[in-house]
Amino acid sequence: xxxxxxxxxxxxxxxxxxxxxxxxxxxxxxxxxxxxxxxxxxxxxxxxxxxxxxxxxxxxxxxxxxxxxxxxxxxxxxxxxxxxxxxxxxxxxxxxxxxxxxxxxxxxxxxxxxxxxxxxxxxxxxxxxxxxxxxxxxxxxxxxxxxxxxxxxxxxxxxxxxxxxxxxxxxxxxxxxxxxxxxxxxxxxxxxxxxxxxxxxxxxxxxxxxxxxxxxxxxxxxxxxxxxxxxxxxxxxxxxxxxxxxxxxxxxxxxxxxxxxxxxxxxxxxxxxxxxxxxxxxxxxxxxxxxxxxxxxxxxxxxxxxxxxxxxxxxxxxxxxxxxxxxxxxxxxxxxxxxxxxxxxxxxxxxxxxxxxxxxxxxxxxxxxxxxxxxxxxxxxxxxxxxxxxxxxxxxxxxxx
Amino acid sequence: xxxxxxxxxxxxxxxxxxxxxxxxxxxxxxxxxxxxxxxxxxxxxxxxxxxxxxxxxxxxxxxxxxxxxxxxxxxxxxxxxxxxxxxxxxxxxxxxxxxxxxxxxxxxxxxxxxxxxxxxxxxxxxxxxxxxxxxxxxxxxxxxxxxxxxxxxxxxxxxxxxxxxxxxxxxxxxxxxxxxxxxxxxxxxxxxxxxxxxxxxxxxxxxxxxxxxxxxxxxxxxxxxxxxxxxxxxxxxxxxxxxxxxxxxxxxxxxxxxxxxxxxxxxxxxxxxxxxxxxxxxxxxxxxxxxxxxxxxxxxxxxxxxxxxxxxxxxxxxxxxxxxxxxxxxxxxxxxxxxxxxxxxxxxxxxxxxxxxxxxxxxxxxxxxxxxxxxxxxxxxxxxxxxxxxxxxxxxxxxxxxxxxxxxxxxxxxxxxxxxxxxxxxxxxxxxxxxxxxxxxxxxxxxxxxxxxxxxxxxxxxxxxxxxxxxxxxxxxxx
Numbered sequence: 044x045x046x047x048x049x050x051x052x053x054x055x056x057x058x059x060x061x062x063x064x065x066x067x068x069x070x071x072x073x074x075x076x077x078x079x080x081x082x083x084x085x086x087x088x089x090x091x092x093x094x095x096x097x098x099x100x101x102x103x104x105x106x107x108x109x110x111x112x113x114x115x116x117x118x119x120x121x122x123x124x125x126x127x128x129x130x131x132x133x134x135x136x137x138x139x140x141x142x143x144x145x146x147x148x149x150x151x152x153x154x155x156x157x158x159x160x161x162x163x164x165x166x167x168x169x170x171x172x173x174x175x176x177x178x179x180x181x182x183x184x185x186x187x188x189x190x191x192x193x194x195x196x197x198x199x200x201x202x203x204x205x206x207x208x209x210x211x212x213x214x215x216x217x218x219x220x221x222x223x224x225x226x227x228x229x230x231x232x233x234x235x236x237x238x239x240x241x242x243x244x245x246x247x248x249x250x251x252x253x254x255x256x257x258x259x260x261x262x263x264x265x266x267x268x269x270x271x272x273x274x275x276x277x278x279x280x281x282x283x284x285x286x287x288x289x290x291x292x293x294x295x296x297x298x299x300x301x302x303x304x305x306x307x308x309x310x311x312x313x314x315x316x317x318x319x320x321x322x323x324x325x326x327x328x329x330x331x332x333x334x335x336x337x338x339x340x341x342x343x344x345x346x347x348x349x350x351x352x353x354x355x356x357x358x359x360x361x362x363x364x365x366x367x368x369x370x371x372x373x374x375x376x377x378x379x380x381x382x383x384x385x386x387x388x389x390x391x392x393x394x395x396x397x398x399x400x401x402x403x404x405x406x407x408x409x410x411x412x413x414x415x416x417x418x419x420x421x422x423x424x425x426x427x428x429x430x431x432x433x434x435x436x437x438x439x440x441x442x443x444x
Numbered sequence: 445x446x447x448x449x450x451x452x453x454x455x456x457x458x459x460x461x462x463x464x465x466x467x468x469x470x471x472x473x474x475x476x477x478x479x480x481x482x483x484x485x486x487x488x489x490x491x492x493x494x495x496x497x498x499x500x501x502x503x504x505x506x507x508x509x510x511x512x513x514x515x516x517x518x519x520x521x522x523x524x525x526x527x528x529x530x531x532x533x534x535x536x537x538x539x540x541x542x543x544x545x546x547x548x549x550x551x552x553x554x555x556x557x558x559x560x561x562x563x564x565x566x567x568x569x570x571x572x573x574x575x576x577x578x579x580x581x582x583x584x585x586x587x588x589x590x591x592x593x594x595x596x597x598x599x600x601x602x603x604x605x606x607x608x609x610x611x612x613x614x615x616x617x618x619x620x621x622x623x624x625x626x627x628x629x630x631x632x633x634x635x636x637x638x639x640x641x642x643x644x645x646x647x648x649x650x651x652x653x654x655x656x657x658x659x660x661x662x663x664x665x666x667x668x669x670x671x672x673x674x675x676x677x678x679x680x681x682x683x684x685x686x687x688x689x690x691x692x693x694x695x696x697x698x699x700x701x702x703x704x705x706x707x708x709x710x711x712x713x714x715x716x717x718x719x720x721x722x723x724x725x726x727x728x729x730x731x732x733x734x735x736x737x738x739x740x741x742x743x744x745x746x747x748x749x750x751x752x753x754x755x756x757x758x759x760x761x762x763x764x765x766x767x768x769x770x771x772x773x774x775x776x777x778x779x780x781x782x783x784x785x786x787x788x789x790x791x792x793x794x795x796x797x798x799x800x801x802x803x804x805x806x807x808x809x810x811x812x813x814x815x816x817x818x819x820x821x822x823x824x825x826x827x828x829x830x831x832x833x834x835x836x837x838x839x840x841x842x843x844x845x846x847x848x849x850x851x852x853x854x855x856x857x858x859x860x861x862x863x864x865x866x867x868x869x870x871x872x873x874x875x876x877x878x879x880x881x882x883x884x885x886x887x888x889x890x891x892x893x894x895x896x897x898x899x900x901x902x903x904x905x906x907x908x909x910x911x912x913x914x915x916x917x918x919x920x921x922x923x
Contacts, residue, residue, distance in 0.1 A: 165785055166785055167857075168857055170785070171786050175790070176790055180793045180796055181796060181821065183792070184797060184800075184804055184903070184913060184915055185803070185804060185821060186879070187865075187867035187879050187880055187881040188855075188858045188859075188860060188867065188881055189858065189867060190786075190855055190858045192853075192855065193855035193857070193858065193865075193867065196853035196855070197851040197853050197868065197869065197879075198851070200852055200853060200892065201850075201851045201892070204851075204892040249856070250854075251856055251857050252854065252855040252856065252857060253853055253855075253856075253864075255853075297827070297829065298827045299827055299828075299829055301879070302819045302820065302823070302827045302876075302877060302878065303817065303819070303827045303828055303829070304850075304871050304875060304876065306877075308850065308851050308869070432869075432879065
């Protein structure tokens, strides 16, 4: 019987670039910036790293295939480097690879780095999955003329229908989620979008994919983030306040959500499955009481709303009550997106999973400045790749020992 | 007895008032023609309209019993690649059949109809489906732009349960250059209108009709409906009158409400006449183009058993007005529009498209023999988590299933010539779910749970590689 990852590995250093439309920075620049901060934070050098994982999504039209983009840029010393891709969860996948390698005992120090240079691709929003063939060549023919916002908009359509929410009322609830993230983002110097907004701003914003508007959608950004992982028992040799991994779960859809008509399209099944396993792995009995803060995958406001339910924080159909009571705001019971989230910190696909950890890591160490959550113990990150009907989802729990 | 077993008309939803064309182009060519013309949607062409007419014509008829498919058009998407075989695949016909494209002349429609009757008469086939469809481009500012409409008709020809038997025909053939289009031309070139009227239209149609009368000893008073195309509403009525036909004997032309639909015109009018026909009626379907062809049908008692799904009268009444002339030009590729990167098209893997042709063109998924779950695209391992049977599937066709809209969006980010791009998931009756583009649907009209059906459409055009990507979309069921 496996015992899981709990307390086997720790993060001893992290780096994260500012996210944004970084027209004058290359993907290589961003990797170096994140890496430089991470090794400095850990107090190590490149030669100390024994294995590395690199997460990136738009590989063909961005950094190129294989491990070489990071190994050659970072001058990693002829070590095993693995390129991983799992849609928007590619960063979490890189982190999982590094953690598993260290936990297995195959190495003592591993690097996880995620990078994406979306703004080189020439699109407002993400490139069409069908066009750049990230769904494969058959789906290029049989898949609708689909964008990310549209895929998640269909979840809002269902959610409003299922819980009998008038679309105007539904949009108003969702607007609170964006307003909260913009407030947090305004406090974060590395965030892409740093402007406070109002509910009225969200409701007035142009529709991107009905019922979702521009301010229901996250930033499309460039950025990189990196983490240095060591065996837990070595962690204190590097720093007094390492952060320990309590759970690390990724669930990939079996195809049911798309092809089997039992799926309700008001949740993301892989999130729910990964959450159950993560809580079990971390021995968390009551997540609503035990989790101090969360960074979740708010690619769109509706995604954050249903994630509260998928993570068993809010009961099904009741997330609106927690939204309206301020439960997820910075001063609330479980602050969500203290960084500003994908919404405002930004969303460079391959970097996002590690960027979420960066925020939780800084919060647990008490270094989050104006947006510091009070006395956090356990932080959760949640990262989705793909669409609600065809998704991978990761749930990671980390804490101070 | 050989003749028509079944028939179907398809006319696209959009109508353009000719005043809209006049407003845009009247400064150049002030043609004062009243009425409307039917316009194919941005994802339709002669091939997809043929599939729509073919589906209506076949109805519940077992498609495995169809022995041939003949397609008539002057507007094939491909110059070389048979449209008939794409249509046959979309209609899920067997591969052991004859297919052929009849093209390059407006009389190709009656030509295909006659050839299919002859195939059955000679016992080369038990039956054959013919589809005639056209989506002709009128050059902006031309008389053709006012006249042309888009539409299709399909007939199932056989020797059993015939509703109208072919009694005879008469053909005349001339190399009459009233209009032509070479490989260098996007639009038809035309000769002088008065010459066409006097030396072509008013000569060949009478020659075919009188030739048929003489051949079979038939007289105009015996004819219940005379069907022939229209080059101008006034000329149309006068031609019949000169031949001794009363106005009530002349089938209402398509020109005023739909426009002239090329090779499909006479066939659509024949189908329209059959919708109203009584046993014993004699129908004369005449085409015009490089000569003329007259086909004589006699309606049988079987006509009483036919129910019409959407008849010409509904098409005359229905339709959604397209008020933007510029949008029409963009639909037809006449006006280049900014598509952005999202309008760019990646390559199609033709090897894969061939291998998966049943799934793509005929919309076959699979159905689990153990648990009965239908699924799309076809799977080898059952998607039902409580079943997971491996290799216990049978092919399962979705294209003929209706369903309910499970969810949807209107996407303003995706590029579409019919923006906003609508798409959604359909729950098929009998099980199965997948997501498709939604077409022929007004913004703001979608509701969760509304009834939907499948329609075969042109999903993309890859101009760089000369590929048309055809696939199925969903559309609201118009009750």
